[in-house]
Amino acid sequence: MESKINPFTMAQEQFCAAAKAIGLEQDFVEILKEPEKVLTVNIPIPMDDGSVKTFTGYRSQHSHALGPTKGGIRFHQDVTIDEVKALSMWMTWKCAVVELPYGGGKGGITVNPKLLSSHELEHLSRGYIRAVSRFIGPEIDVPAPDVNTTPKIMAWMMDEYEKIVGHHAPGVITGKPVELNGSLGRDTATSLGGWFALKEALQSVPAKRKTVAIQGYGNAGYNAAKIFEDNGFNVVAVSDSQGAIYNEGGFHADEVLEHKAKTKSVKGFKGSKEITNTELLELDVDILVPSALEGVITDKNANEVKAKIILELANGPLTPKADKILYEKDTFIIPDILANAGGVVVSYFEWVQNTSGYYWTKEKVRDKLEERMKVAFNSMHGICHKENCNTREASYRKAIARISGALKARTIV
DSSP: OOOOOHHHHHHHHHHHHHHHTTTOOHHHHHHHHOOOOOEEEEEEEEEEEEOOOOOEEOOOOOOOOOOEEEEEEEEEEOHHHHHHHHHHHHHHHHHHHOOOOOOEEEEEEEOOGGGSSHHHEEEEEEEHHHHHGGGTTTTTTEEEEOOOOHHHHEEEEEHHHHHHHHHOOGOOOOSSGGGGGGTTTTTTTHHHHHHHHHHHHTTTSSSSSOOOEEEEESHHHHHHHHHHTTTOOOOEEEEEETTTOOTTOOHHHHHHHHHHHHHSTTOOOOTEEEEOHHHHHSSSSSSSEEEEEOOOOTTTTGGOOSEEEOOOOOSSBBBBHHHHHHHHOOOEOOOOOHTTTTHHHHHHHHHHHHHHHHOOOHHHHHHHHHHHHHHHHHHHHHHHHHTTOOOHHHHHHHHHHHHHHHHHHTTOO
């Protein structure tokens, strides 16, 4: 049985396997198997009861070979330094596979934000930026939203950074509210990008029943459910951290979201059967969409996964051993570094708009996102056929070749 794997160990294992497959020189393996810089900060904040509490935060910058590092900030009680390092490495490959001029960054704070008041959350958000302000910037490292962080939190962070540097700097943070120089279309970008990649996959692996199960009902999960519904698919199961629900007849995404807003969970939705998150992953559906946290499918449950296609909207939802099992079963996997790249693509569009001071229509954002995701998917698929490898290996081969090419051009070694 596969024990819960360290996410950074998993990220390194995936990288090293792909690097070996393409014959990457060991010098470059040594450079890329660790982040360039990892920062740990302690953030004391005033609590509403008059006390002071200190939280631990992190920021990892994996590679600046192609440009500034880019990646979200998550607020979660299980955030660790190894998780942040892994996510920053995955972001490097993600940016490279969709050909953005970025390297990978990631940040996080070990906290359950649901236990904080709005004032405490604002103090924490601003405190994090004060702690990392010397290490970020529009041309250095550009944070964005992630698990449990929102456009409002990004607004607080941008405002704090501008107070520190003394000038307007909207390009320091993406995922901001539209009223504060955010981009139209950013709120749905991760899910929409995944949909555009899936549309290409469906040309080779058709979904005859059009049934979908989605693990996770945050921003990515809800928007995915809405997109599937709007395109004639039947979302038969969804879940959150409290549990999962199933209905063979399917759900309306907005109704489930309204129920969750009232009750704080999808559980108890009218006409649904309660199941476990594990049972959701094992449902007989055409498409499975993990959109929560990493490591949810392992060698313990991979053999029970029946979906024909897995769209990885979460980062690292499959462990390497699960990967091997599923590929041997001919499961078509759209890997995370491609499937959920829509978020960073539109974050890039936001950064471009902030830098130029010229803002695009929602239609232009959508069209450019679709074009980039389509090109990236077909490039990956072409490598699969040409080099006789699976989709994850193909994505990694493309990304690593692009990063190592930049390092060679810089004559790093």
